[in-house]
Each structure stands twice: as C-alpha cells, then as structure tokens.
Amino acid sequence: MLPLALVVDDEPDICKLITLTLQRMDVNCHTAANLAEATRLLTENRYDFCLTDLRLPDGDGLQLVEHIQSGAHRDLPIAVITAHGNMDTAIKALKLGAFDFVSKPVDLERLRNLAQLALRLNRERDPQLSKSSEQLLLGEAPNMRKLREQIAKVARSDAPVYISGESGSGKELAARAIHAQGARADKPFVPINCGAIPAELMESEFFGHKKGSFTGAHKDKAGLLQSAQGGTLFLDEVADLPLDMQVKLLRAIQEKRIRPIGASQETPIDVRILSATHKDLAKEVNEGRFRSDLYYRINVIEISTPPLRERIEDIPLLVDAIMQRIAKSSGEIPPGITTDAMQALQAYPFPGNVRQLENILERAFTLCEQQEIRCEDLFLERDEKPQEREAFSTAIESEILSEHQPENTNRFDPSQYKSLDEFLQDIEKEAIESALTKTRWNRTAAAQKLGISFRSLRYRLKKLGLET
Numbered sequence: 001m002l003p004l005a006l007v008v009d010d011e012p013d014i015c016k017l018i019t020l021t022l023q024r025m026d027v028n029c030h031t032a033a034n035l036a037e038a039t040r041l042l043t044e045n046r047y048d049f050c051l052t053d054l055r056l057p058d059g060d061g062l063q064l065v066e067h068i069q070s071g072a073h074r075d076l077p078i079a080v081i082t083a084h085g086n087m088d089t090a091i092k093a094l095k096l097g098a099f100d101f102v103s104k105p106v107d108l109e110r111l112r113n114l115a116q117l118a119l120r121l122n123r124e125r126d127p128q129l130s131k132s133s134e135q136l137l138l139g140e141a142p143n144m145r146k147l148r149e150q151i152a153k154v155a156r157s158d159a160p161v162y163i164s165g166e167s168g169s170g171k172e173l174a175a176r177a178i179h180a181q182g183a184r185a186d187k188p189f190v191p192i193n194c195g196a197i198p199a200e201l202m203e204s205e206f207f208g209h210k211k212g213s214f215t216g217a218h219k220d221k222a223g224l225l226q227s228a229q230g231g232t233l234f235l236d237e238v239a240d241l242p243l244d245m246q247v248k249l250l251r252a253i254q255e256k257r258i259r260p261i262g263a264s265q266e267t268p269i270d271v272r273i274l275s276a277t278h279k280d281l282a283k284e285v286n287e288g289r290f291r292s293d294l295y296y297r298i299n300v301i302e303i304s305t306p307p308l309r310e311r312i313e314d315i316p317l318l319v320d321a322i323m324q325r326i327a328k329s330s331g332e333i334p335p336g337i338t339t340d341a342m343q344a345l346q347a348y349p350f351p352g353n354v355r356q357l358e359n360i361l362e363r364a365f366t367l368c369e370q371q372e373i374r375c376e377d378l379f380l381e382r383d384e385k386p387q388e389r390e391a392f393s394t395a396i397e398s399e400i401l402s403e404h405q406p407e408n409t410n411r412f413d414p415s416q417y418k419s420l421d422e423f424l425q426d427i428e429k430e431a432i433e434s435a436l437t438k439t440r441w442n443r444t445a446a447a448q449k450l451g452i453s454f455r456s457l458r459y460r461l462k463k464l465g466l467e468t
Contacts (some may be wrong), residue, residue, distance in 0.1 A: 168355030187231030213262025
C-alpha cells in the first residue's frame, strides 16, 4: 500500500504542485482547503505525513499542529509552509511539535527531502539499532528515564536541539541517541568541537573550499556541513564559535545553503543541527558573546543531561559497563570491586561526571592487585581537588621519578596542566620510558622496577601509546 499524505492549503495551485510532487514519489494525497476539513479528514483516514499552510481561512496551521500533537495522531509527522523569511513563526511551529517547515515559494527539492524524512519515521525500525541507541545512555534513575523519553520524542522531529549539561555528563551520547532513533539514522553523524578549530580555518572546515582559493588549498575540500549531508551535524561547545562565524552559520542553517570558499555558486545542504555546550548559553547571549538570533535558531528544543551526582543509583551499573569495556580492550578479565570502594564512589560528587568516573576506573584498573579494586586504588580523596593537586602531584613525581632522573624532579609544573589526569599521564609516560630504557625494554623487569604488575604495565603502554 502506498503512503498517504494530507495537504492543507487554500490555494489550489499550491495544493496541485505539492500533490504532483508527492505523487511522483509514489505518495497518494488528500487535500483540504481549511482547518475544519483537515480535522474531519484526520478522523476518517490514517495518514503517514501532513503538510499545512500557516494561513487558513478558518484558523492557522499552528492550531492544526496543536490538534495533532494533543490527540490520537501525535505520531503523525506534520510540517508547515511558512512565508519566506518568517522564521519566528516557523520556530514557533517547531516548538509546538511540527516535524519541519518549508518556505514559500516552495522549493521542490527541499519538499522531496522533507517528505522522505517524514516517511522514514513511520518505517519499522531495526530492533538492533534501536537497542544500541538506548544503550548509549545507561541508567535507570528517574532523570535518566526522563532523558531517554525526551530523546525518543525529539528524534521524531527534524527540529534543531540544544543539549545543555555539565562537562562529562554525556551530551554527545545524547546527540548520538537522537540521531540513531531519528529518520537520518542511516546517514552520517558528524561531531565537531567548535572550540578546537583555529579561527583562521573555521570557515574552510565548516563550508569547505575550492582548489586554489587560498594558499595551501591544493585541492577541493568538502566542509563538515557537506560531510553530514542527509545526516546530523553535532556542534559541541557551540558557545566557543567566534561572532563572525556565528553569522555565517546562522545563514547556512536558515537558507539551507552554503558557499565553499572560492566557489561561484551556493550548494544546497540537508542536515539536522544538534548543538551543546557546558556553558550557560543564555548568559553568553546576555553578555554579548553569542548572537541571540543564532541562539533562538539552535535552541528550538532544549534537553538537559543530568550530572552524575544526581543519579548515584546508576553508579554500580556504570561501573560494571566501564570495567567490562576497559578489560575487553586490554584482553583481561574485569576485576571485582569491594563494597567499600563502591560506597566511596557513590558518596563522591564527581565534578567531572561520567568522564571522570571512567578516568578513575581506568587508573584503578592499572593499580589494583589480585583482581579487586579497593578504596585506596581509587584516590578519590585526592581526585580533582585543586587545593591538594600540587602536593599530591609532587608526591607522585617524587615517588616515581626520584630513582630515574632525580636531577629533573622539579621540571613538572602542575599549573600548566588542565587536569590531574593529564599531569599524571605525563609523569607516568616519563617514568615508564625510563624504566624500559634501563631494562632494555624487558617489560617484566620494567614492571618490577616500577613496582606494578605486568598486566598494569601492559595496559599503561597501550593507553599511553608506547606499544611497539
């Protein structure tokens, strides 16, 4: 049976154009000229997709969006037709639950892409894909269940989603879950850390460039928006975008077109935009560091990832999953964890959230003996406390390096490092390289010299990229 669409517009020419376009896609159509007729048809038929104009003789399309979202048709994807440039109304429709929008005069290629996405939402999902997407965000705490429910809902839309939350709380995992459960799941998911791209390369990275457009442009290069064509672009740390780049990105999102550097023509794009930052984006707007028009464009729907300290009941589940992954990557059996160690983890505030838990467990895995992680293997009382960081780091440096390079024990300056883990990693690497050199790369002898197990040394070598 062919899909069935409902087209609502009081202009016969528009209805005919849309109907002919959809029929060429093997989609049957019913048309309605007003809100009352559309409501009646919805009670008599089961539709796969609805497209409505915003201005109707007896009401507007927003009322139809609300009617569909509040009734028995809430799973029906509905898109709205807006006047060109009327972004405020389009965004309002998206906030009410519209799947997407298309502007007048209707771009037929844009209409076809929109219809294809809407119809994909009603196809039977791959059970394995759905299961894997749910496993991206582990946890049975109420706030995690709510998050998964929100993700399942926004995945049925193509509206931009802004994901707020603290560093390490799983914002990218939430974005991947939205992509995996949505209509674009079989297309690319392209994540980009906006704060990691040098300002002078940002336009080229986002929009691409043509050969010879600037010094060093030896060949054509597709930008990130082109790489995500048909799929999802995830803008992590979006608050770090420079203001001039914010203007260009806003235009690309609104016009759904980009112009690569050096190109004479614009290129159409079809991507869904998800964004995130650990900063307070509304505050960034108020203080003039982030454009309000871009903020309202990317923040059509907002969801928040909860910090780990607000779902401590999930820590045992997370510990088990993380330890299984660490052990598998090193070819080892996962160690157990004592009751005291688990209680200590559940009592810890975790300012770095799940990412910090992963780092703590990786370190504990290398330090533990006899296949058991104890409290002393976690170093929680010292982890990420700035007032103790320098003293602790100095003690570690003295303990590990004094035998190897005593004349250089003061060369590590903790203030130069972003985190304790980064600081300790440099010390570890130096000490291991020194021990291996002195033992002529006899790993067993080097492990004994360092006072750690052979398993711990092998895991550290892999983690630090010292394997040969």
